Amino acid sequence: MSPIALGFTLTFIIITMVLSKWQKLGLEKDIAWGTIRGALQLLFIGYVLHFVFQTEHIGLIIGIIAIMIMIATQNAGKRGIGLKGIHWRIAAAIAVTEILTMGLMLGFQIIKPTTQFIIPISGMTIGSSMIVCGLFLNQMNREVGSSRELIDALLALGATPKQAIQQALQRSVKASMIPTIDGMKTVGLVQLPGMMTGMIIAGSSPIEAVRYQILILFAFTASAAMTGIILSILSYKLWFAKDMTLR
Structure with missing residues (x-):
């Protein structure tokens, strides 16, 4: 894509801002700031990856993955x-x-x-896990709020905190996985995923692109389950006070 063609992509942003102004949504500043920030971030990471791809240094690979995890943690943590x-x-x-x-x-x-291979796939995996964490925390807060009386009753009857909150945990893990599972059901019919589309546009065989997309699809499903379950095990006590009553 030439720089001129890239510049023409701003047409989509202008259309979005015009629609926001027309409907008085008040999103013009957020859209403009998001556009500038997103473009700068992508350009920056592009140059960083260009350098890393040339060096193949294991320390740089680990460092980039660690930064990805840190940023994903900060973003998902806003839900908690x-x-x-x-x-x-x-x-x-x-x-x-x-x-x-x-x-x-x-x-x-x-x-x-x-x-x-490692950096792009790690980025997609970490990004997917970040979304799962955010969905899990949102759902857990709703579940605990709506089931407070039931949980208190179970605690009063002698249930442990984990037993009392187990159903809420299960529903929250399930809710955090629904987008991933729904995506599996419609991939190829409703949507052509980004990795597959990118490889095809870059000139790869559609069959080869499909193989890698299947890899990502299956890996995302497993990573969503692992992330949701691990976070539920590590975090359920946070909804209880020191005396093991609900906060």
């Missing part, structure tokens, strides 16, 4: 305001999911152990 210690639990859930997912891919030689 008031839950002390939630950030390190989110980071642990995402990190364990990334290690297990990438370990399986490299161990079974599904992907090549090069930066070109």
Whole structure:
């Protein structure tokens, strides 16, 4: 894509801002700031990855993945305001999911152990896990709020905190996985995923692109389950006070 063609893509942003102004949504400043910030971030990471791809240094690869996990943790942690210690639990859930997912891919030689494969797939895995963490925390807050009387009753009858909150945890993990599962059902029919589309546009065979997309699809499903379950195990006590009553 030429710089001139790239510049023409701003037409989509202008259309969005015009529609926002027309409907008095008040989103013009947010759209403008998001456009500038997103473009600068993408340009920056493009140059960083260009350098990393050339060096293939393991320390740089680990550093970039660590930064991805840190940023994902901060973003998902906004859904858990008031839950002390939630950030390190989110980071642990995402990190364990990334290690297990990438370990399986490299161990079974599904992907090549090069930066070109590790960094993009790690980014997609971490991003997917971040969304799962945010959905889990949102749903847990709603579940605890709506089930407070039931949980208090179970605690009064002698149930442990984990037993009392178990159903809420299960529903929250399930809710955090629904977008991933729904995506599996409609992929190829309703949507052509980004990785597959990108490879086709870059000139790869559609069959080869489909193979890699299947890899991502299956990996995302497993990583969503792992992230949701790990975070539920690590975080359920945060909804209880020291005397094991609901906060």
